Amino acid sequence: MTCFMFNQWKLYANGELPPAESKGLEQHAVECPQCQIKLQEWVDYMLEEEFSAYPEVPVPDTFTDEVMSKLFEEVPVRTARKRSSRTRRQRGWDIVKKTGLVVAGLTALVVTGTAVSPTFANYVNSLFQIEKDADSGMKNAVNKGLVQKLEQKITDQGITFEAKELMADSMRIAIIFDMYDQNGKQIEDHSMKLQLIDSNGKDWLAEDGREESGSSHGQFFITELSLNDIFESAEATPDQLTLKIVPTDIEGKTGKWELEIPVDMKKAKEATKTVAFKDAVYQSPQGLELKLKQIEFSPSATRVMLDSTVPKSAYVEFERAVLMYDKDHPEGVHITNKKVEPTLSGGDIAYEITNEKGEVVAARDMFGLDKGIAKKKNVLYVSGLSSKQEGDITKWWHTFGPLQGEQKLKFQLQKVYENKLASPKFDLIPEDLNKKAATFKDETGSSFTFSSFSWTPASGEEKGKAVIIVEGTLGKDVVSIRYWYVKDENGKTYYATLNPESTRDKDGRVHFKGELVIPKLEQAPKRLTICYPEYTVEHHVNWEVPFEIK
Amino acid sequence: MPDDRELIEQILAGNHQLYSQIIDRYKGKIVTYLYKMIGNMPDAQDLAQDVFTKTFYLLKDYRPEHKFSSWLYRIASNHCLDEIRRRKRTEQTAIVEEQIVDPETPETTLLKKERDAQLERSIMLLDEEYREVFVLHYLKRLSYREISERLSLTESAVQMRLFRARKEMKKSLMKTMGGGDIYDMLHV
Numbered sequence: 001m002t003c004f005m006f007n008q009w010k011l012y013a014n015g016e017l018p019p020a021e022s023k024g025l026e027q028h029a030v031e032c033p034q035c036q037i038k039l040q041e042w043v044d045y046m047l048e049e050e051f052s053a054y055p056e057v058p059v060p061d062t063f064t065d066e067v068m069s070k071l072f073e074e075v076p077v078r079t080a081r082k083r084s085s086r087t088r089r090q091r092g093w094d095i096v097k098k099t100g101l102v103v104a105g106l107t108a109l110v111v112t113g114t115a116v117s118p119t120f121a122n123y124v125n126s127l128f129q130i131e132k133d134a135d136s137g138m139k140n141a142v143n144k145g146l147v148q149k150l151e152q153k154i155t156d157q158g159i160t161f162e163a164k165e166l167m168a169d170s171m172r173i174a175i176i177f178d179m180y181d182q183n184g185k186q187i188e189d190h191s192m193k194l195q196l197i198d199s200n201g202k203d204w205l206a207e208d209g210r211e212e213s214g215s216s217h218g219q220f221f222i223t224e225l226s227l228n229d230i231f232e233s234a235e236a237t238p239d240q241l242t243l244k245i246v247p248t249d250i251e252g253k254t255g256k257w258e259l260e261i262p263v264d265m266k267k268a269k270e271a272t273k274t275v276a277f278k279d280a281v282y283q284s285p286q287g288l289e290l291k292l293k294q295i296e297f298s299p300s301a302t303r304v305m306l307d308s309t310v311p312k313s314a315y316v317e318f319e320r321a322v323l324m325y326d327k328d329h330p331e332g333v334h335i336t337n338k339k340v341e342p343t344l345s346g347g348d349i350a351y352e353i354t355n356e357k358g359e360v361v362a363a364r365d366m367f368g369l370d371k372g373i374a375k376k377k378n379v380l381y382v383s384g385l386s387s388k389q390e391g392d393i394t395k396w397w398h399t400f401g402p403l404q405g406e407q408k409l410k411f412q413l414q415k416v417y418e419n420k421l422a423s424p425k426f427d428l429i430p431e432d433l434n435k436k437a438a439t440f441k442d443e444t445g446s447s448f449t450f451s452s453f454s455w456t457p458a459s460g461e462e463k464g465k466a467v468i469i470v471e472g473t474l475g476k477d478v479v480s481i482r483y484w485y486v487k488d489e490n491g492k493t494y495y496a497t498l499n500p501e502s503t504r505d506k507d508g509r510v511h512f513k514g515e516l517v518i519p520k521l522e523q524a525p526k527r528l529t530i531c532y533p534e535y536t537v538e539h540h541v542n543w544e545v546p547f548e549i550k
Numbered sequence: 551m552p553d554d555r556e557l558i559e560q561i562l563a564g565n566h567q568l569y570s571q572i573i574d575r576y577k578g579k580i581v582t583y584l585y586k587m588i589g590n591m592p593d594a595q596d597l598a599q600d601v602f603t604k605t606f607y608l609l610k611d612y613r614p615e616h617k618f619s620s621w622l623y624r625i626a627s628n629h630c631l632d633e634i635r636r637r638k639r640t641e642q643t644a645i646v647e648e649q650i651v652d653p654e655t656p657e658t659t660l661l662k663k664e665r666d667a668q669l670e671r672s673i674m675l676l677d678e679e680y681r682e683v684f685v686l687h688y689l690k691r692l693s694y695r696e697i698s699e700r701l702s703l704t705e706s707a708v709q710m711r712l713f714r715a716r717k718e719m720k721k722s723l724m725k726t727m728g729g730g731d732i733y734d735m736l737h738v
Contacts (some may be wrong), residue, residue: 015714019677026707039706044620046713051623056578057585063595064573067602072566191636226699380702 007322007337009035011497013042016323016519018499020371028367031347031396033389137300137380140402141169144299146268150175156255158182161247168263169300170234170272173225173243175261179250187251194225195244196263204230204241234272234296237265272298275547282543284416287311288344292411292545301380302362302400304353304411307393308346315342316421319533321485321495323519334494334520336485343419346394350375350415350538353400356408362400366417366536369480370502373510378403406549413543417479419534426450426530433468444535445475450516455524463520468530470498474510477537486518489527494518496530554618562609573602576619580626587630597633601626635691672722680715683708 011017012025029035141147146169153162158181165176173196179187196204205225231237240262247257273296280292291307319338352375353362363377378401389395403409424442430453432438437451452469474481484496500514516530552560554572561568580601585594605625612621673681682701686692687708694705701708 013710015717019679023679026703029704029707030702036704036706039704039710043706043709043713044617044624046710047620047623047627048617050713051579051583051619051626054582054586056582057591057594059577059581059595059598063577063581063599064570067573067599068567068570070599070603071569071606 007320009038009042011323013046017497021497021499024368031367137171137402140404141172141299142167144271144404146271146299148264150261152259152261154257154259156257157253159187159250159253159255159257161245161250161257161259163245163259163261166243166261166263168265168268170227170231170237170265170268170296170298171300171303172227173263175223175243175245177223177245179247181251190247190250192245192247192249194223195242195246196225196230197242197244198238199240233294234269234274234298237269239264239266239269241265268298272296273549275549277545277547280545282413282541284344284539284541286344286416286418286539287314288346288349288416290346290349290413295411295547297403297549299402299404302378302403304362304364304396304398304400306346306396306398308396309392309394310342310344310346314344315340316419318419318421320483321493323495334492336493341419344416346396348417348536349413350417351411351413352377353403354410354412361403361409364398364400366415368482370500370512372502373479373504403549408546408548411545411547413541415538416541417536417538419536422532422535424531428453428528428530430455430466430468430525430528442475444478446472446478446481446535448472450530455521457524458522464522464524466518466521466525468516468518469513470500470516471513472511474512474535476509477539479510479536479538481532481535483534484516484530484532486525486531487529488521488525494521555614558609558612558614558618569606576622577602580622583623583626584630587634597630598626601629604629631693635693669723672719675722676715676718680711680718683711684715684719687712 008017008021008025012022017025025035029039146167148166148168150163150166153160155161160178160180162178162180163175164178167174179190181187194205198204225243227237243261243263245259245261248254250257274294275297276294277292282290282292284290287310289309293305293307295305296303317338317340319336321334322337323334348366350365351363352360354360360377362379363375364379365374365376380399380401422442422444424440424444426438426440426448428438428450433451433453437449439447439449441447449471450468451471453466454468455466456464458464480500480502481498484498486494486496488494496516496518498514498516500512502510502512504510552571554575557568557571561572577598581594581598584597584601585591588594588597601622605622608625612618673684676684683697686697686700687694692700694708697703697708698705703711
């Protein structure tokens with residue numbers, strides 16, 4: 001099964017998606033493992049391109065021998081090549097790197113203290129005013145007392161490393177520290193490795209080997225570790241952890257500044273309430289099975305965990321027009337593509353969490369739904385995966401801002417979305433649209449008015465492009481039409497894209513307006529047939545699961 | 551000639567000498583890239599040596615379903631990023647000291663100002679989403695991960711936005727400065 005959004009990545013990578021769609025797709029990737037892979041493939045492609053962009057500079061013949069002898073400790077074949085003007089600082093880094101190599105991948109490397117070139121700092125700040133503080137969830141965790149004063153310091157070679165404060169929530173750990181010389185002068189130039197060790201000696205950061213880094217934070221330094229993607233739940237988090245901070249390099253020096261900070265996760269775990277549901281299963285008449293497994297409430301975030309399954313009967317063959325880019329068509333070519341995909345998904349649902357007063361405290365809606373008609377509230381995007389496929393089951397983790405305090409809440413599933421096949425055809429003479437708009441009705445009860453056609457011929461790298469204004473009212477329960485294509489008078493099919501602005505009227509009908517864009521259309525068409533192969537409908541659901549945070 | 555995957559299989563099986571073929575294949579691209587990023591040849595070569603050494607030790611983690619070159623380029627670009635971040639920190643103190651002891655000549659100051667102004671204009675021309683990552687990465691020197699956490703994006707999306715930002719910057723610098731190299735501009 002491939003994700004619905006696959007075809008979009010080519011457009012995204014080529015900068016051909018409108019900004020809103022582009023952002024939407026990036027957000028989708030946060031929760032779609034398949035698209036994460038797809039995006040990585042495109043990043044790799046761009047890397048290849050970047051590494052091949054410049055004419056290669058000549059590299060001395062001895063280069064290879066030097067690396068080989070470095071690796072296998074033969075007699076060094078140092079040549080007369082002038083050594084770079086490396087400072088003491090950089091030589092120090094060499095040492096770290098050499099000793100560090102063996103453990104690379106075993107520990108997370110932390111570089112702290114982000115420096116801003118002073119020549120840029122001023123205008124950057126004045127121009128962009130970037131929010132530097134932690135998100136509301138993190139602040140809340142500190143307010144809830146998940147913070148601990150530390151008085152640990154260690155001095156070696158005249159340099160002191162001092163751990164000042166620790167914040168430990170079940171979803172993340174942050175530490176504030178300082179680093180200074182004997183005159184009290186702060187040292188920004190340092191790097192360090194982090195280990196998070198449990199009572200059995202297991203280092204939980206060992207596996208992913210990722211690089212962590214922190215940034216200066218007011219007077220001191222702060223570095224943060226997200227636990228969300230290390231432990232599957234608060235219960236799975238060990239009670240006792242030891243955060244081992246090993247500065248590997250301070251101002252080019254190596255020394256012994258290791259600090260071990262015991263992290264008592266019990267308090268954080270106690271502050272995290274988990275509501276586990278038994279048999280909270282919803283079976284939609286269309287076949288989607290949703291299982292509400294648990295909701296976790298930590299001071300820094302709320303996490304809803306759902307499982308979904310889709311029956312085999314929900315798999316349908318969709319045919320869509322796409323722009324394909326490959327070696328033979330680096331500029332892109334219009335093709336049609338057949339894919340078997342489920343018409344239902346655990347991601348395509350809408351739900352709310354409401355309190356006793358009936359206020360909505362968190363809400364989530366289908367990805368890709370136009371924001372004018374989507375209901376979202378308190379959604380928090382955290383890094384790490386938020387869905388995973390295990391056999392037939394897809395696991396979903398949806399994160400929201402913190403919900404705290406004893407209260408009675410209700411999980412309300414409101415909608416299940418479904419994709420349906422369609423085959424409307426609207427025949428137009430584009431030229432005529434500028435004189436008179438054309439209105440069509442189709443079998444879904446939707447009506448569409450096409451007006452104002454324009455075609456821009458090719459210029460430079462840009463091939464021709466046609467734009468038609470479309471306005472319409474969708475049929476009852478129809479919420480969106482994601483894919484469009486057109487055929488010209490010769491029967492050739494082109495991919496087309498519509499980025500609508502949608503609203504709902506008092507009867508719940510969706511009205512939209514937008515530009516239907518047909519990219520890479522080399523000649524002005526004499527006739528056009530506009531089609532859409534599928535559309536999305538909403539099924540209203542009223543499935544409630546009351547629960548209580550005690 | 552054996553392809554990359556076959557070579558790696560044999561290197562991992564113990565035929566270490568074959569690694570020299572990998573180095574020969576990619577040294578040109580790696581050194582060129584690092585030279586573009588760092589701005590001087592001796593350091594680019596030193597760093598390239600580090601990249602190949604590091605890659606050798608990481609070979610066991612290489613997954614053949616990925617293209618080897620992409621994997622190597624990823625290591626090189628991350629390594630380079632770390633080095634630039636470290637250097638920026640060193641440079642900051644250097645600049646401060648320099649200003650006290652040896653103030654810049656009016657000419658160099660003027661040149662720098664002009665260049666900064668051009669760069670600033672190009673940055674302002676970027677779409678908001680690109681501008682944000684560009685500034686965080688190149689001027690504030692945040693890592694992909696830091697930016698991804700700050701903006702709630704995946705790291706790949708951050709990388710992709712940076713690729714695109716660079717492309718856009720290149721275009722606009724081409725217009726204003728007749729093709730100033732963005733990396734040269736950033737070696738301020």
